[in-house]
Amino acid sequence: MSNDHHVVVLGAGYTGMFSAVRLARRTRRTGVRITLVNPSSRFVERLRMHQIAAGQELADHRIPDLLAGTGVTFVQGTVTALAPEARQITVDGAETLGYDTLVYALGSSTDTGRVPGVDAHAFTLDSPRSAGRFAARLTEVAASGGVVTVCGGGLTGIEAATEIAESHPGLDVTLVSLDEPGGMMGTKARAYLYRALDRLGVTLETGARVAKVLPDAVALADGRGVRSDACLWTAGVKVSPLAADAGIATDDRGLVLVDATLRSVSHPEIHAIGDAAAVRLAWGRIHGTCQSGLPTAQYTADTIARLVRGKAVKPFRFGYFHQPVSLGRRDAVIQFTKADDTPRRTHLTGRSAVAYKEMVSGSPLTTYRLSKHMNVTTIVSRGVRATRERAA
CATH class of the missing domain: 3.50.50.60 (FAD/NAD(P)-binding domain)
Incomplete structure (x- = not known):
């Protein structure tokens, strides 16, 4: 060659x-x-953007440093x-x-073009800079006893809402979602998730379609309005x-x-x-x-x-294995899944789940460093028969 x-x-x-x-x-x-x-020359840990949004400082990993010794040429x-x-x-x-x-x-990046007002009045977690801007606004809102809305009840929205509520306990946090948050989880894991949201004081607006984001509110399709001094948009992505x-x-x-x-x-x-x-x-x-x-x-x-x-x-060939969700820094829930991402009976909560989620979030950087010296596999589950045969 x-x-x-x-x-x-x-x-x-x-x-x-x-x-x-x-x-x-x-x-x-x-x-x-x-x-x-x-x-950018900074490697973005997308799995941790909600931590920056809540005001936490993360390590600054540089792409040239991660590539050192590999022979790969970096073009910024x-x-x-x-x-x-x-x-x-x-x-x-x-x-x-x-x-x-x-x-x-x-x-992919957050889709801010489908709902009017999102691009002008909402924040995203697309980069450390955008998450940092939201964190700065969050500090202002918390000081005035305001209300924060997180739009999107997927895993990113759940992690962001719980992280914000834990970091700013006096702040009103509302999670707005068209679908049931945690709907992809099993019954027990979902119940644990809801108890955590309740414990952290997160208000749920489920079955709610956002019609427009305003400077001080989120307008719902049914005509109601949700007060919002700062809106974090996590609903939908684009490529x-x-x-x-x-x-x-x-x-x-x-x-x-x-x-x-x-x-x-x-x-x-x-x-x-x-x-x-x-x-x-x-x-x-x-x-x-x-x-x-x-x-x-x-x-x-x-x-x-x-x-x-x-x-x-x-x-x-690939099959899913788990759905790890942090619920602030001190709690988490891990739903283990079948290859097609439907829930198994097994789930993990509490401190064990926190340690598990931290391992998952930190594993990419560990994988890159080890991969310079050995072949490291990231395929935890190949899905066995489910990835080879069409389900009946």
Whole structure:
């Protein structure tokens, strides 16, 4: 293998970073060159953004430091154009990089465009900077005895609401959700979650569709209004339009359509991973989480390493294992699941769950560091039969 094969990885989130580091080790004797492109030099721990939003300080991890010793070249900049026919990307509208293989790992961000007023009056957890702005506003609201609303009852919204309520015990926190928070959990785990919300004083507005976000309120579709001195929006995500704009086959959400080996169905030299890929298995579609994203990165790094050596590859297999949810710094609930993410009977709560959740949140950085020296697996469950056979 010559050293002319160039792999470019777009995005240095959880999946892009892991694929670059693992691929560097898997191809270290082949001469393959790897370039990782990302707008910021800071590695963002998306699993901990709710902690920053509540006013906590997190460690500042730098991408060049995480890549040290791997041989991966880091380019700081935003990809502004992708030309798949020419196999080129443009960074910041000026620099052009060619590639032989592309790993598309641009991930997702909060969708602030579907509901009027969100973009103007709500905060998001998309970056340490945006979470920090919310934390600053939160301090002001807490000082005046105001009300904070968290819109979106998914795992991110639950973690944010409980973190805020615990950090600011005198603050009124309202969690606004169209669906039942924790609805994907089993009965016992969900009951524990609700007791924690009640203990922390979080007010629930369930079955509530947000019609508009105002400077001082959240307007609901049924005509009611919820006072809001600060609104944190966690309801819904969107992906970069870069792939669709470049003519790469995508679904109606803009996710790259991939085959069984996570390669673009229209441009097989492009591998899509994490939130950027529309991945379907026998039991259904994978949803965007770190739990599923890291295995797609591991699989893709191994797949590219095999392809450059002329070896055959097997289809991607994955099954979910758990739903870990922090409830502030001193409580958590872990729902263990079947491969298709439906709940098992087993769940974990209290201090054991806190330790488990902290292990999960910190595992990506540990994985990157260890992956420089050994092959570390992130696929806890392959789903056994469920990933290979269509459910009856």
